[in-house]
Amino acid sequence: MIELRGVSKSFGSQLVLNRLDLQIPTGKITAIIGPSGEGKSVLLKHVIGLLRPDEGSVLVDGEDISKMGRGQLNRVREKFGMLFQNAALFDSLTVFENVSFPLQEKTSLSEPEIATRVREALEHVGLAGVDEKYPDQLSGGMKKRVGLARALLMNPQIILFDEPTTGLDPVICRAIHQMIKETHASFGFTAVVVSHEIPEIFDISDYVAVLYRGRIIESGTPEQIQSSADPVVRQFVSGSLEGPIHLI
Amino acid sequence: MPYLVQRLGAATLDWLTEMGRMFSFLLYALYVCFTSPGHPGHIIKQMSFIGARSSFVIVLTAGFTGMVLGLQGYYTLTKFGSEGMLGVAVALSLIRELGPVLSALMVTGRAGSAISAEIGIMRISEQIDALETMALEPFKYLVAPKLIASILVLPLLCALFDVVGIWGGYLIGVKLLGVNPGAYFGEMQRSVEWKDVYSGIIKSICFGVIIAWVCCYKGYYTGHGAEGVSRSTTTAVVMASVLILIWDYFITSVLL
Numbered sequence: 329m330i331e332l333r334g335v336s337k338s339f340g341s342q343l344v345l346n347r348l349d350l351q352i353p354t355g356k357i358t359a360i361i362g363p364s365g366e367g368k369s370v371l372l373k374h375v376i377g378l379l380r381p382d383e384g385s386v387l388v389d390g391e392d393i394s395k396m397g398r399g400q401l402n403r404v405r406e407k408f409g410m411l412f413q414n415a416a417l418f419d420s421l422t423v424f425e426n427v428s429f430p431l432q433e434k435t436s437l438s439e440p441e442i443a444t445r446v447r448e449a450l451e452h453v454g455l456a457g458v459d460e461k462y463p464d465q466l467s468g469g470m471k472k473r474v475g476l477a478r479a480l481l482m483n484p485q486i487i488l489f490d491e492p493t494t495g496l497d498p499v500i501c502r503a504i505h506q507m508i509k510e511t512h513a514s515f516g517f518t519a520v521v522v523s524h525e526i527p528e529i530f531d532i533s534d535y536v537a538v539l540y541r542g543r544i545i546e547s548g549t550p551e552q553i554q555s556s557a558d559p560v561v562r563q564f565v566s567g568s569l570e571g572p573i574h575l576i
Numbered sequence: 577m578p579y580l581v582q583r584l585g586a587a588t589l590d591w592l593t594e595m596g597r598m599f600s601f602l603l604y605a606l607y608v609c610f611t612s613p614g615h616p617g618h619i620i621k622q623m624s625f626i627g628a629r630s631s632f633v634i635v636l637t638a639g640f641t642g643m644v645l646g647l648q649g650y651y652t653l654t655k656f657g658s659e660g661m662l663g664v665a666v667a668l669s670l671i672r673e674l675g676p677v678l679s680a681l682m683v684t685g686r687a688g689s690a691i692s693a694e695i696g697i698m699r700i701s702e703q704i705d706a707l708e709t710m711a712l713e714p715f716k717y718l719v720a721p722k723l724i725a726s727i728l729v730l731p732l733l734c735a736l737f738d739v740v741g742i743w744g745g746y747l748i749g750v751k752l753l754g755v756n757p758g759a760y761f762g763e764m765q766r767s768v769e770w771k772d773v774y775s776g777i778i779k780s781i782c783f784g785v786i787i788a789w790v791c792c793y794k795g796y797y798t799g800h801g802a803e804g805v806s807r808s809t810t811t812a813v814v815m816a817s818v819l820i821l822i823w824d825y826f827i828t829s830v831l832l
Contacts (some may be wrong), residue, residue: 334756371711373705376709378705378708378709379706387824389773398713402711402712402713403711405708405709405710405711406711408711409709410706412702412705412706413702414702416701416702416703416705416706417706418698418703418706419697419701419703429710430712433712434710434712436713482710488709548617
């Protein structure tokens, strides 16, 4: 279980998270949705300890990671995998080297064993035969899939997806969502997906939380969110220009 | 007036915070160098980048520095009828001062800027965050190999600078202006002491630390976007160069 309790975060004078509370259930796919610039990626970075809250606590399986030192934090991070918005592949390494990197650095597996696992992971995300390419030779969708293969390789208990489909065409978008659903069914990890893809995100989520003005204003099953009476949630879900959400 | 005092106080606090953060960065980098210095292959790769690939620019700069020292030294020493001391003047200037300082400034311009830009781009493209989310220590991959390589190659580049510079002075002094070759090398052998050589080596080691420290730090904490990387790269080169010159003064005053 991941729990954020009263988390606040400011950058300069801008308050991004305002005493935010959120519970993320174990083994489920939780989607965090909300208008752009509301701090969804900032929230995700708090969950894995890349950012520390100004106030409040972030509990991962009952341990408060917001007060931990580097060593302790790395022990907790062993449970995590993360797919970044722009995949964050190491641009000086090939696809094979990118995916094998955590195995090379953190396990004592032999080279043939590593090669077998990397090829399996790449096949799992439909990317056989691109091992020797560099990230700048791949399309946006391929990069995300390489990132997913890298995140899956260490069999993490929790995977964070930071806008996994941003900037991709609808077909690739659907393929990535399907891939998240299938890999979740195969591996049973806890998934936290930050997304703007309405209504597609409702098809893969077990639980949805809506972030607005630094707080979770509503959470529940996709059906509950889609039938919400809250004017902000209704406007965001319908994509209407009329309502309390103002364009910046 | 209170507003001015407030601004001055805020600027001082910011400066002290930055200095504290830079110093902590160095201490942690040195700690990682001793505890988990990274794969030897990474260090060798950095030695090749910082050292071997800087050798051409070092040879070029050293050659012309030695030649101009030969010219200027001959012009000055002739006034006192001591042109035989040209070899000593060239060698001591290079070994004690110009070799370590100019080689460090050349490496800062060539490799330091690249180090800062490389780490800065990794920061803004979230590659450093990716390392952290894998529970890996970014300093082990990005900072420690560069710091170790820089400490190892700067004295070698300085030695190369000294040798080429002395031959540059020889070319002008002996071959062009007619100084006796025996006097050029003989006086040099008699006057250059071991402490002159090791003071140059100590300076180079210190400059190696400064280059890797400042350039890695500025890249690691770069600003936003391409402009942020560009600004941090420029600041890294300027700050490293200035620190090299300031530190050179202090270390010279201690070692003299």
